[in-house]
Amino acid sequence: MHEHTEKQSPDPSRIRADVLDCVQSNLAVLADAFHGEGTHLGLGAELSSRWYPGADDLPTVDPPLAAGLAAAERTLHLAVRGQASSQGPRLPVDIPPGKLRYAVADAHEMPWLPYFGRQHMAHSFLLAAPEAPGGTWSVIDAYDNDTQWGAAKPGSWAVTAEELAGLTRVELFDIVPGPGPAPRPRTRVEHLPMDDYLAAFDAGADRERVLHRLTGDVWLLARSRRLHALFRADGTPDRETAEHLGHWDKLVTQSYLAYRRVTRDRPEPAGIVPQLAALLETDRRIFKETAAAGDPRAGTMPGAGGDQDRAGDALRCEVAAVVGDVLDADAAALLADGTDLAVLPGFTSFRMADVIDRLEARLGVEFDAGDLVPENLRSVDGLCRIVRRATSARRP
16 A cells, blocks of 8 residues: 555545544545535534434444434535445445445554554545556545544555455445535534433443543544534634634543543543533533524423423424424425425435434434334424324333
């Protein structure tokens, strides 16, 4: 494997990779290649404090891959045209000659990264097949991060089929530009309750594992806030916002130092979780929520009072607002009887997965897997139906 000296297309060098995560960074490269330089900052249009159950008993703010792809479809005017699962030895079969794919695999198996052979984590890159069999493959990776094993920097690499054969599982996505010019995405900000999230890190007994997860989450939160500030201010945040972002950066450093101390059997510095809670609270003042008077999301939540009809109307408005946000559709129009979500231009399986994640986070429910069938996912009323079931299931 060697680094290319010639200019590659698409070009990762002009991406603000320092404010992107490992899924966003290479979607950003595609967005700028398709729609022009700077398009990738549209990823900052959306800011959320949404969190997800982790693979273990710890939560995380790291969104599932489907949610990340859905966000890119909304904000970067991209479309996922196809998806396939592959393995390193099968890549010459699964990627046509000369074609480019957005790929996600295990960073532990990627020789161009400092994580190679050291840490397992899902990581994206762009992979271009050679024009002729037996030729050299091209990897483009815009990820930018300092690690304990060295720096990961944006670049392009020539790799052999033998080197790629070490990838045990690769998710491949054929991503194309949306039709027409890319519009400026709408600003969407939501601040969801974080009490349970913070409590899990306070109470976790395995402090090394807790701080490892917390360090990664603080890093993600800090980058997402800086990206949002760049989008809102067209590159130059005001003084108050810049100061707030500086506090986020300091917490990134403090949380990592706390983790390193604990790995060396030294006492954990106090105050990391309270500082995180304070920054999340300040977020509410610096980055105002986009829900306002007249927005369906500002209505009364079910169970907060009123008769059953009023609660039902409020739920329909709440669900329609979430679906409208994700599909970039008029929430009021979605309330019409018989509206089939699947025929809307923005409807894809990735965006529907994002709808489900948002509804669970916003309404504090967890859907039964058996309810996630097409007949419940193609209308606002169908989604309301499974929300009510989930709400009933959680009652004592």
